[in-house]
Amino acid sequence: MRSLPALLIVVIPIAAQVPYQRLRNAGAEPGNWLTYSGNYGSHRYSPLAQIAAANAHRLKPAWVYQVQAPGKVQTTPLVIDGVMYLTEPASDVTALDTRSGRTLWKYKRPMPKGVRGCCGQVNRGVAALDDLLFVGTYDAHLVALDSRSGQVRWDVAVADPNLGHSITAAPLAVKDKIIVGIAGGEYGVRGFVDAYEAKTGRRAWRFWTIPAPGEPGHETWAGESWKTGAATTWVTGSFDPDLNLIYWGTGNPGPDWNGEGRRGDNLYSDSLLALDADTGKLKWHFQFTPHDVHDWDSTEVPVLADGVVRGEKRKLVLFGNRNAFYYVLDRQSGQFLVGKQFARQTWAQGLDDSGRPIRLPNTAPTVEGTRVYPSVPGATNWFSPSYSPRANLFFVAARDEGGIYFRGESEYKPGAQFNAGGFRNLPGEEPSGAVRALHPTTGELKWEFKLHSPPWAGLLSTAGGLVFGGTNEGDFFALDAQTGKLLWRFQTGGAIVSNPIAYLSEGRQQVAIAAGSAIFSFALEQ
Amino acid sequence: MIRSAALIFFSALVAAAQVDPDYVIPKENPHASPDDLQRGQRLFLGHCASCHGPAGEGGRGASLARPRLPRAPDDPALFKVIRDGLPGTEMPAAWVMINREIWQVAAYVRTLGRVAEERLSGDRGRGEAIYRGKGNCVQCHSITGHGGAFGPELTEIGSRRSATYLRAALLEPDSAVPEGFLQVRLTARDGRRLTAIRLNEDTFTIQIRDLASGILSFRKQDLKELLKDWGKSPMPGVRGALSDAEVADLVAYLAFLRGAK
Numbered sequence: 001m002r003s004l005p006a007l008l009i010v011v012i013p014i015a016a017q018v019p020y021q022r023l024r025n026a027g028a029e030p031g032n033w034l035t036y037s038g039n040y041g042s043h044r045y046s047p048l049a050q051i052a053a054a055n056a057h058r059l060k061p062a063w064v065y066q067v068q069a070p071g072k073v074q075t076t077p078l079v080i081d082g083v084m085y086l087t088e089p090a091s092d093v094t095a096l097d098t099r100s101g102r103t104l105w106k107y108k109r110p111m112p113k114g115v116r117g118c119c120g121q122v123n124r125g126v127a128a129l130d131d132l133l134f135v136g137t138y139d140a141h142l143v144a145l146d147s148r149s150g151q152v153r154w155d156v157a158v159a160d161p162n163l164g165h166s167i168t169a170a171p172l173a174v175k176d177k178i179i180v181g182i183a184g185g186e187y188g189v190r191g192f193v194d195a196y197e198a199k200t201g202r203r204a205w206r207f208w209t210i211p212a213p214g215e216p217g218h219e220t221w222a223g224e225s226w227k228t229g230a231a232t233t234w235v236t237g238s239f240d241p242d243l244n245l246i247y248w249g250t251g252n253p254g255p256d257w258n259g260e261g262r263r264g265d266n267l268y269s270d271s272l273l274a275l276d277a278d279t280g281k282l283k284w285h286f287q288f289t290p291h292d293v294h295d296w297d298s299t300e301v302p303v304l305a306d307g308v309v310r311g312e313k314r315k316l317v318l319f320g321n322r323n324a325f326y327y328v329l330d331r332q333s334g335q336f337l338v339g340k341q342f343a344r345q346t347w348a349q350g351l352d353d354s355g356r357p358i359r360l361p362n363t364a365p366t367v368e369g370t371r372v373y374p375s376v377p378g379a380t381n382w383f384s385p386s387y388s389p390r391a392n393l394f395f396v397a398a399r400d401e402g403g404i405y406f407r408g409e410s411e412y413k414p415g416a417q418f419n420a421g422g423f424r425n426l427p428g429e430e431p432s433g434a435v436r437a438l439h440p441t442t443g444e445l446k447w448e449f450k451l452h453s454p455p456w457a458g459l460l461s462t463a464g465g466l467v468f469g470g471t472n473e474g475d476f477f478a479l480d481a482q483t484g485k486l487l488w489r490f491q492t493g494g495a496i497v498s499n500p501i502a503y504l505s506e507g508r509q510q511v512a513i514a515a516g517s518a519i520f521s522f523a524l525e526q
Numbered sequence: 527m528i529r530s531a532a533l534i535f536f537s538a539l540v541a542a543a544q545v546d547p548d549y550v551i552p553k554e555n556p557h558a559s560p561d562d563l564q565r566g567q568r569l570f571l572g573h574c575a576s577c578h579g580p581a582g583e584g585g586r587g588a589s590l591a592r593p594r595l596p597r598a599p600d601d602p603a604l605f606k607v608i609r610d611g612l613p614g615t616e617m618p619a620a621w622v623m624i625n626r627e628i629w630q631v632a633a634y635v636r637t638l639g640r641v642a643e644e645r646l647s648g649d650r651g652r653g654e655a656i657y658r659g660k661g662n663c664v665q666c667h668s669i670t671g672h673g674g675a676f677g678p679e680l681t682e683i684g685s686r687r688s689a690t691y692l693r694a695a696l697l698e699p700d701s702a703v704p705e706g707f708l709q710v711r712l713t714a715r716d717g718r719r720l721t722a723i724r725l726n727e728d729t730f731t732i733q734i735r736d737l738a739s740g741i742l743s744f745r746k747q748d749l750k751e752l753l754k755d756w757g758k759s760p761m762p763g764v765r766g767a768l769s770d771a772e773v774a775d776l777v778a779y780l781a782f783l784r785g786a787k
Binding site: 421428486 | 756
């Protein structure tokens, strides 16, 4: 009995307060994971170094949380002051005690009939600001929850789910606003990026990703095609507080596989946007794949880092694109600096001096089918890259896979799929993947670690000199960041379609990942 | 397992490919003009021919070159088979096509019925005796749970594969390697050499079924060499071992296997 009081002293702080300054200085508190990508620069890098090459073989599961809701788990959890906040399908939020993996509270949101989306009712995480958590829902609402209890503070409709809108990305908290991207690129919606006042839920600004008549770029859409041109914004972007710019990727133009009705470059589809954080005004854009007919969304995570390019120190955006090229842009001006192929592709001869692809003939989809690398899921996808300032390397989970692309017909009907074609796998070929380490300012391959199949899991690098990643076959693994050598692995029993994070629990470093229908948190065996 | 990566994405899209609940399927094909037929043929070549053959003669998929399709006796039924697929079989739903395109394919499929249907000349009773005896098929294949596990299960093979395909598979096994039966050759660090069927594989391990040893599992780091024989069937061809008449008998027997009645 005498030891009982000591056991009860373990107290979880119940009012996590995350003012903007904490988000801005996320690197100063490596024990927490405060934003979707770990910091505003989206490095998905942990300054924690307890787990390192010499001891990674001692990693063991500290706890496993079994997700209650059916469906695919793609969440990146946040960890704030001893509490982990994660999302479950379709748009539920769960708070866990990081010491035990035990549940503290749940927010459950039943989905109304009529919600629809291309690729499953998934959610990739929450944002935190002050005493609130923010979740974008599959029925296209933005909801603010009290982080102590999961009680709803406010709930606003972002867009009409009956037209195919949904939200799957984690929002991004920037100063006093919550930035939200929208999905629905297979339904002929018109994409946008929204900002909401965190305290009230009032919309502060909206940037339409397809210019209206009279706006610059509108001329890149034939006829009325701009109204159904998609260019959605379904993955969380990045923020540079000094430049006050938000960086956000945009998706494919619609319909996906037949560009006949939308002749032109189709701005701002498949682009990176730099938006003023206060007004949503476009500062610059860079389009990776003009007039895309392969569904190669540029909704990958933009990584902000500084580096020397051609002798000049610059503020950069590093971008591994679904179209199989790695890009380095100047993040003040959007100027294209470097482009290099990082995965197998057969559609472009290369990039010209402005970064525009030089297309090869006979690569567009046809009625009979056209064989092209990469496949529709692309050379990489929404899952996160990682940038290690310590190793000065950019890590990307790359997919070497081709596909057969079909051009079909399209008839826009509100709320119905608007694809005009499709794809299938190459028969008789087993695609593969790799974790690739690239020099950040040249794109030069430093090493690769081959994977049996093209991955759907993001990467985490750490100050311990490690890179964590996952496989479709359920292996969670650690590589040496300098060499790519395998140091540790664990078979989780479920496909890993998510991103890893790192945090401290009771002073001990843990690494967590969603795999199958569970969250695994690993720590060194004591 | 093999396609797990693509499946994660593909199955999601398929699940979401929405059948318009308001669409009333007309009794007759509304898109059967010569232009529709031409486009239907192009769509068929792209989407259907890899299983049903370019002239619908059958292969991995059923023969469509017959006057009456058992699962699609009329146009609305044919439309539904193409649009929705056949659950429990390898026939997928045509998520890629809109209704007009489905009708165009259906129109083309109807023209295939003008090709003469293949007749089976063999005797299925004699074929069964060859299956169990001289052919030694039971060593690797099973029917209703009886037989070996090295090769594909054959209980319903007659409803899933055409006679043309079955004959080709017997005479030229490499022309018809079944999905999920990849032959691998591996050399372990201890010197063992094995030719086997892959059961499962990931980045770090492989599990195989060996005819002599049964199921084995290896860490890839314990292998000196791992070769994958894409397009190579472990089944010995029967050419030379069986006469033409015996092959016809065996085909007649296999084509008759259509599952538990």
